[in-house]
Amino acid sequence: MARTGRPREFDKDKTLARALELFWSRGYGATSIQDLVDALAVERGSLYGTFGDKRRFYLEAVRLYWDVYERHLIAALDTDPLLPALREILTHPARLDELISDLGVPHGCLVGNTTAELVPHDSEATKIVTRSYARFTGIVSDALRRGQAAGEVTEAADPQIQAQLLLYIVQGLSLVSRAGLDRTAALAAIDTAIDALRA
Incomplete structure (x- = not known):
């Protein structure tokens, strides 16, 4: 009888989640x-047998990061009123000192970090981050349209353009947070953006 090989001695999903933390922090x-x-x-x-080389392992971790983030984003914005939930999403990068794991403090957004480190030289990484940004603006613009229908969000704001602006804000904060930021000023800037959306 042919040998089937030794079973893997680790849980792939748990290993990938743990690797995500390491890649995110370093x-x-x-x-x-x-x-x-x-x-x-x-x-x-x-590791090589399951995930391939380091690059493949990393990109799989980035995909997992985005999948988790997207589920959180959709759930967070599926609420009434919308703007407090949206503010919570935007303030996330300004609260990194509260997000301590046993591997250290994650720095910024992993998708944003991938943009800075691998894009545009890696076409697969570019596709991942481009899709992630498009998904963010799509989810947020849909939420803003619901907010307009509910009378919470101003009709003067184009939801797609506003969602794009909010992407720039959250990614900019994520990048700046890696060097440290003035939390009070960051939160004030976010409040200004949220106030501009009020009906």
């Missing part, structure tokens, strides 16, 4: 395969 370039082996307590051969 970045793609600063995370080596040996870092992953050490942090995940998984044999190097098992």
